[in-house]
Amino acid sequence: MKPLNYENIDLSKLETELEHFQNKWIAISAQNKIVSSGRTYGEALEKARKEGEVVLFRVPPLDAYLAP
Amino acid sequence: MKFPYQKLPVHQSPDPSTPRIARPYIPVYLHGEKQSTPSPYYAMLDSGADNVLFPSDLAKEVGIADIKTGKGPFSTIGIAGQRAATYFHNLKVQVQGDSRQLPVMVGFSDNIIIPLLGRSFFKHFKEVVFNEEKERVELKPSS
Numbered sequence: 001m002k003p004l005n006y007e008n009i010d011l012s013k014l015e016t017e018l019e020h021f022q023n024k025w026i027a028i029s030a031q032n033k034i035v036s037s038g039r040t041y042g043e044a045l046e047k048a049r050k051e052g053e054v055v056l057f058r059v060p061p062l063d064a065y066l067a068p
Numbered sequence: 069m070k071f072p073y074q075k076l077p078v079h080q081s082p083d084p085s086t087p088r089i090a091r092p093y094i095p096v097y098l099h100g101e102k103q104s105t106p107s108p109y110y111a112m113l114d115s116g117a118d119n120v121l122f123p124s125d126l127a128k129e130v131g132i133a134d135i136k137t138g139k140g141p142f143s144t145i146g147i148a149g150q151r152a153a154t155y156f157h158n159l160k161v162q163v164q165g166d167s168r169q170l171p172v173m174v175g176f177s178d179n180i181i182i183p184l185l186g187r188s189f190f191k192h193f194k195e196v197v198f199n200e201e202k203e204r205v206e207l208k209p210s211s
Contacts, residue, residue: 007082040125056109
């Protein structure tokens, strides 16, 4: 399986898909593809078990600026 | 260690030429006493935040069944005045590509929606450089 190179992870290329995952965790593969999602980190990771190395991201609401 | 900013769409913008917002996310692992997150996840560097604050579901991944077993509740206040009851646990955060597991107090709350690395995390680095021109962040470990 392809090792994950973080230089290749580019969320701007997933822009259209991200819309559907607001407030959810997603798992992103080495090919910069969303391979699973879930309400929790654990749920998204469990669904991505067969996908090799992944990195997880919690998609924030996309209709607002952030000022934590 | 250098990490490119991640650009996310934002549905509102006073400047139509910038429909995406670049944010300094870095991939990290969280380590508990006996368990660690199996895969890295992106957390956002926030030089204006006092602490490391993570969504409560991450606590379960490192063996914390109930966040309320930590110190707290303490109030964490956001820029708009919103308060979140936060419980702190002694854990370790490891940046992808760094062998060090950095001891930090991690605050968990059900109301926190984005993993946030505040200044208690920054202190483990000699420099944290936000390069806006190149849209990347560089972490220079303390010697």
